Amino acid sequence: xxxxxxxxxxxxxxxxxxxxxxxxxxxxxxxxxxxxxxxxxxxxxxxxxxxxxxxxxxxxxxxxxxxxxxxxxxxxxxxxxxxxxxxxxxxxxxxxxxxxxxxxxxxxxxxxxxxxxxxxxxxxxxxxxxxxxxxxxxxxxx
Amino acid sequence: xxxxxxxxxxxxxxxxxxxxxxxxxxxxxxxxxxxxxxxxxxxxxxxxxxxxxxxxxxxxxxxxxxxxxxxxxxxxxxxxxxxxxxxxxxxxxxxxxxxxxxxxxxxxxxxxxxxxxxxxxxxxxxxxxxxxxxxxxxxxxxxxxxxxxxxxxxxxxxxxxxxxxxxxxxxxxxxxxxxxxxxxxxxxxxxxxxxxxxxxxxxxxxxxxxxxxxxxxxxxxxxxxxxxxxxxxxxxxxxxxxxxxxxxxxxxxxxxxxxxxxxxxxxxxxxxxxxxxxxxxxxxxxxxxxxxxxxxxxxxxxxxxxxxxxxxxxxxxxxxxxxxxxxxxxxxxxxxxxxxxxxxxxxxxxxxxxxxxxxxxxxxxxxxxxxxxxxxxxxxxxxxxxxxxxxxxxxxxxxxxxxxxxxxxxxxxxxxxxxxxxxx
Numbered sequence: 380x381x382x383x384x385x386x387x388x389x390x391x392x393x394x395x396x397x398x399x400x401x402x403x404x405x406x407x408x409x410x411x412x413x414x415x416x417x418x419x420x421x422x423x424x425x426x427x428x429x430x431x432x433x434x435x436x437x438x439x440x441x442x443x444x445x446x447x448x449x450x451x452x453x454x455x456x457x458x459x460x461x462x463x464x465x466x467x468x469x470x471x472x473x474x475x476x477x478x479x480x481x482x483x484x485x486x487x488x489x490x491x492x493x494x495x496x497x498x499x500x501x502x503x504x505x506x507x508x509x510x511x512x513x514x515x516x517x518x519x520x521x
Numbered sequence: 522x523x524x525x526x527x528x529x530x531x532x533x534x535x536x537x538x539x540x541x542x543x544x545x546x547x548x549x550x551x552x553x554x555x556x557x558x559x560x561x562x563x564x565x566x567x568x569x570x571x572x573x574x575x576x577x578x579x580x581x582x583x584x585x586x587x588x589x590x591x592x593x594x595x596x597x598x599x600x601x602x603x604x605x606x607x608x609x610x611x612x613x614x615x616x617x618x619x620x621x622x623x624x625x626x627x628x629x630x631x632x633x634x635x636x637x638x639x640x641x642x643x644x645x646x647x648x649x650x651x652x653x654x655x656x657x658x659x660x661x662x663x664x665x666x667x668x669x670x671x672x673x674x675x676x677x678x679x680x681x682x683x684x685x686x687x688x689x690x691x692x693x694x695x696x697x698x699x700x701x702x703x704x705x706x707x708x709x710x711x712x713x714x715x716x717x718x719x720x721x722x723x724x725x726x727x728x729x730x731x732x733x734x735x736x737x738x739x740x741x742x743x744x745x746x747x748x749x750x751x752x753x754x755x756x757x758x759x760x761x762x763x764x765x766x767x768x769x770x771x772x773x774x775x776x777x778x779x780x781x782x783x784x785x786x787x788x789x790x791x792x793x794x795x796x797x798x799x800x801x802x803x804x805x806x807x808x809x810x811x812x813x814x815x816x817x818x819x820x821x822x823x824x825x826x827x828x829x830x831x832x833x834x835x836x837x838x839x840x841x842x843x844x845x846x847x848x849x850x851x852x853x854x855x856x857x858x859x860x861x862x863x864x865x866x867x868x869x870x871x872x873x874x875x876x877x878x879x880x881x882x883x884x885x886x887x888x889x890x891x892x893x894x895x896x897x898x899x900x901x902x903x904x905x906x907x908x909x910x911x912x913x914x915x916x917x918x919x920x921x922x923x924x925x926x927x928x929x930x931x932x933x934x935x936x937x938x939x940x941x942x943x944x945x
Contacts, residue, residue: 412875
């Protein structure tokens with residue numbers, strides 16, 4: 380099935396630019412007349428993941444494929460990897476540094492929230508190498 | 522429901538020179554320059570008035586009523602917006618303005634700030650009773666409500682389903698005057714004294730009801746010279762004002778939110794800021810807030826494009842005027858809230874921005890758009906008549922522009938023709 384493919388490089392340098400990729404995807408989904416619930420879930424999950432990428436992994440890239448009935452997102456980074464995925468999935472667990480927390484992020488809602496808003500979530504992570512996060516949001520017929 | 526609605530913002534084609542000022546400023550990308558003149562894409566325009574504000578040639582203007590038009594009615598009621606009170610130097614008494622309006626030919630005055638106090642009380646009650654989806658977005662600024670309707674589908678349910686103070690005021694004014702005089706409803710003309718073109722639109726295509734009780738709107742800038750001259754010559758000042766500091770406070774950004782009497786609120790003003798807040802709300806990044814006040818104009822209603830005074834000067838004056846007012850002089854009676862609730866629900870206009878109602882076709886169009894965008898120079902100069910390169914790409918796939926509308930593309934094409942000719 381054909382898809383619309385979008386690619387974004389996420390800078391790890393500038394925290395204030397985090398959210399640009401998810402914002403751009405949201406805009407395109409709206410132009411497609413996409414299901415509004417799926418737009419909302421995609422935008423929220425992607426934003427959380429994008430922030431994570433900037434906080435923990437010094438940036439990376441995002442590949443998005445928009446299909447008529449679902450959206451696939453891959454967020455890939457060369458960061459430190461996640462040592463204990465199960466622990467990272469617990470609400471409130473956070474390794475965010477203080478300067479990030481002072482901005483209101485790093486409350487340990489990242490991964491659990493992403494899971495909540497997506498239909499599929501898969502993490503491939505290797506210590507010292509990086510993390511690939513695969514997300515899928517499906518259109519649920521009203 | 523999604524009928525073409527009337528717009529108050531219109532263009533004087535003789536004055537328009539086709540420059541790109543309005544094109545670049547429009548927050549919903551609703552303007553195109555075609556054949557050297559600006560055109561408004563009706564379904565995208567939210568009547569915020571930014572184009573009127575920016576146009577150096579005064580080619581954009583707001584349709585509103587003339588003062589003479591009140592003569593069509595036997596009984597004439599003026600409904601001044603609270604923003605009107607911030608327009609005068611050294612004003613220390615709202616009654617001077619209201620008596621001035623009486624001198625201009627109005628039989629009765631009903632301050633919109635009175636209804637604002639009732640709307641504030643009703644909102645507090647609805648929040649307390651947890652009857653609404655939070656955070657509640659104020660429905661008072663019609664440009665904001667229209668913006669939500671065309672761009673923020675998931676937020677339509679958060680808009681407070683209460684009529685705006687202007688509408689509530691018009692209904693109450695009519696009821697009071699009918700009770701007092703026994704006049705027929707059609708003999709009563711209710712005129713809003715407005716700082717805002719979007720309110721003019723609201724009268725013609727209201728949110729939350731089928732028909733507005735307001736007969737017309739007269740711009741503050743239109744009535745101002747006549748009104749100040751009357752105010753200067755007053756012999757007696759009548760005691761007419763019946764609003765407290767809560768109602769008058771609605772004139773400026775934060776006034777409506779402060780009237781919630783709590784601290785879990787947010788107030789943003791200026792259309793770009795409003796859009797940013799709505800984006801964040803949509804992405805669920807804003808927490809711990811019950812009430813959100815949004816004003817399309819910087820400074821709030823005092824910043825309306827039909828006001829005359831600098832919004833921040835007006836704000837300072839409103840502050841001084843409020844100082845000696847009682848908190849609130851208007852209170853809800855039994856069935857008031859029911860009468861203030863929207864009769865029609867807010868629906869999202871999905872067609873405004875989507876490329877096609879068929880997802881496959883829309884994807885196809887977007888694919889083409891992305892290719893075209895990559896091929897355009899990315900200067901966003903507006904010379905083609907579309908506000909950005911991306912907007913031009915969209916116009917091309919929608920069939921309302923062509924690639925050579927881009928002057929840089931055209932130049933390259935001419936150059937290549939020239940080169941080929943040289944080779945002959």
